[in-house]
Amino acid sequence: MIDKLEFLLALAREKHFGRAADACGVTQPTLSAGVKHLEEQMGVLLVKRGSRFQGFTPEGDRVLEWARRIVGDSRAMREDISALRHGLSGRLRIAAIPTALAMVATITTPYRDKHPNVQFTIYSRTSLEILELLENLEIDAGITYIGNEPIGRVSIVPLYQEHYRLVTSADAPLGDRESVTWAEVSQVPLCLLTPDMQNRRIINRLLKSAGGESRPTLESDSMILLFSHVRTGRWASVMPEKIAQTLGLTEPIRAIPILQPDAVQTIGLVVPQREPMTPTTAALVNEARRIAPSL
Amino acid sequence: MIDKLEFLLALAREKHFGRAADACGVTQPTLSAGVKHLEEQMGVLLVKRGSRFQGFTPEGDRVLEWARRIVGDSRAMREDISALRHGLSGRLRIAAIPTALAMVATITTPYRDKHPNVQFTIYSRTSLEILELLENLEIDAGITYIGNEPIGRVSIVPLYQEHYRLVTSADAPLGDRESVTWAEVSQVPLCLLTPDMQNRRIINRLLKSAGGESRPTLESDSMILLFSHVRTGRWASVMPEKIAQTLGLTEPIRAIPILQPDAVQTIGLVVPQREPMTPTTAALVNEARRIAPSL
DNA sequence: CGAAATTAATAGCCTTTATCTATCGCGGGA
């Protein structure tokens, strides 16, 4: 029964019977039969079928919600019992927005000291993808923007505020300033994240409201790429204070506060709302609460 | 998988492999195998076994908690989907303490007007039994004392206050009074509920703290039995105001307020804490909220 | 417009799992 619900979850993720079957480690006919079996049990079609997958019926969507919960709880149960016996162990899957990646180590490091048998998998994803991954039980926790739109069934631990800095060489234009304005920044060619990232959209918005335009000379979805360009001293970027600090910029690179406005975004840890949480996730939340004040 | 968890729930209820198997509609070896299979999956013994059932291991208790949730959710899912298609239908299982039985009709009647396809099963149970039944998913809602001890994972809707009255014939001792005290009541031979009922224990406590003693001439676990005795005019009882009103006492029987103290107990609807609730239960909660002010 | 490719359903077969009946063996209580 629970396996069938997992089939349905995979189908929702992949929107394709064949790929969903692969993801579940079964063949396509098996997954088809599983879904059909669910439909018989419920007495109602769950999937809109033409000759290909066309989404779920309203009933299907509802079953999907329940499936997320039931499958999530059944995994949580296993982990819970395993933790009772062997202490915390297993794999903690976390996804973070690129600008938060550098601070993940401040959580994982003390966590690992306390629970050495837990392994980590950490993905770099956009904020939207993170919510989707959480929804689909593909990750255990996300680190992303919070406080904007209300986000599904999750618990939230605020971590820190994102203040922005112009990162540039001391001998470049504006390089000698103690602070700059968004209007001034908008005149500089920048290296920025790609527009599918919320960070880029936030920066775009800030530049625009300062009367400027974002004219990035270089875009990437990788902070490491941006950072390595900036380090040459020949490129400039706008980065959150936190990541600029963490990555350790050295002379002649400077990270200059951008004021007017000193825009802030709150970054936080989000985990599935489940009572009780899985032990590994609960420990992560504790760790986040513990270190949040020092960030 | 879910079936196996149901086995475990049945075993917790029945504390006996054979009876649990019966309750699940399978044979004893099937249930044994199911439990053993769970134990293999979890990698840990769940049931303490001698030559007979000896309770659960700590891990077993934990699995049991998860099982309650998972099984509950899976039933809720089915009901939810069925309600999407056919409107509210199915059977709503309610248990109420005896003194609240008479007021159940004030909820069920308007409920039935709105949702004629829902059938009711209503049990008369002690307050302790009600909590246990809720816990084990054997009822969908309970009507019982609230606000005393914190009670498990349930949502609560307060319904009304229980004020006590001396129910007696006008020509009996105290029968002509406008109000009486608990001290006075303690002198009268009474028909009361049996001591396993919380109502009786409450009354005992009140009588005792007024310096008296409860000396019931007649005990029963049935309000109907008490009521029919009182109606003869030859017996007296202490009953909640609500039930005395509802059952319609006629001359020469009087229901005299008992003061000093005018003790109150709050009665409420309790339902499993589940988000979202099953549709039938959600409707019941709505109904309870609606009528509570008028009680 | 027709051939090829894609996608999900179906058919037929086999393996695994689930369940039943019958029986055994351990303990507790008379």
Added chain:
DNA sequence: TCCCGCGATAGATAAAGGCTATTAATTTCG
């Protein structure tokens, strides 16, 4: 000590679940 109740075990059988191969229905593309 002797039952008797209880749960585990054995063996047989039914049911479910899964796989490969194929079909049917669209879609895509030449």
